[in-house]
Amino acid sequence: MDNCLYCHQPLRHSSSWHHFFSPNHRVQLCHMCKEKLLKISGELCQKCGRPLSALSPQYYQSGLCSDCQKWEQDAVYKGTLGQNRSLYLYNSFCKDVMAQFKFRGDYALLHLFQSDWVTLYKQVYSPAYLLVPIPLSDERLYERGFNQSLALAELLSSNIYEGLTRIHHEKQSKKSRGERLEMKSVFNVRDGSRLKSKDVVLIDDIYTTGMTLHAAAIVLKQAGANSVQSFTLARS
Structure with a gap:
């Protein structure tokens, strides 16, 4: 059994x-x-995929939550990242499962998400999109033994670009929201030839403030990507 x-x-x-x-x-x-393990459903923010039912009416307008309105008013980040969709709400149970998956190396837990993860991706995105997993720094990869974002991307497609690299940086989970928003870009593109005129989907485990995904999107667009969207396992 x-x-x-x-x-x-x-x-x-x-x-x-x-x-x-x-x-x-x-x-x-x-x-x-x-x-x-609660799936995200109902009316969503058109940009970040946050459930609008969890917000008071004053915190969203014209289909965008207040956070995404700020992103689109920012001269640096406006238009860099398109739609994000996330599969699960980042509740306490999801947080515990993902901590066991990421930090305690229980790679088998990846199969918990596989069916729902693949199904939602096929509903939202085209098979032609190029997947770009958010990378770990070499130091963080050595600590964990695998990149959870790459593992999630491999469940979706073999059309994966691993040329986005990351400079070593303190764990995002240790940063406050303000510190994340002030974070300078820590991403580089190793070889941008595969990105030219491509529509890209960034793959990550959690959408928190959106800073990581926006920072990555800027670098990918500068390297020649036509558009950048994102797909994450959970939305906090």
Whole structure:
């Protein structure tokens, strides 16, 4: 019998025709854990994908939340990053799962997200888009052993560009919102030939302030990308 990949309790499979004819399509989460992993739905901010139902009316206008209105009023960042879509709300359960996935190296937890992650991507983005995972610095990659954004991108397509590089920087999770917004660009492009006139989707684990994705989008556009959008696993 299979166990839930998160809480390790035994899973009960329903005896359906789909189960018999799709042996590789296996449930990875028990019912209780699955209920805690909340998909983003309803009316969303047209830019960052934040659920507008969680905001008071004064914090959004013309389909944009107040944060995205500020991004579009900024002379540096206006128009650099198009639509972002995120799969899950970054609630306490999602935070715990992702911490176990990223920081404790439980790579198997990637399969918890796979089906929902691939399904949403196909609904929103074209197969022709070039995927660009947000990179880790060499130091951070050595600590973790893998780049979670690259792992997420590989679930979606083989059309991946890994030429975006990152200078070592303090962990984003340790920064305040203000410090993140003041962060200078820490990204470089190693070889921009594959980016010329391409429509790009940045892949990352969490959309928090949007600073990381906007900073990466600027560098990619300067290197020749036609447009830059983003797709993240969770939205805080």
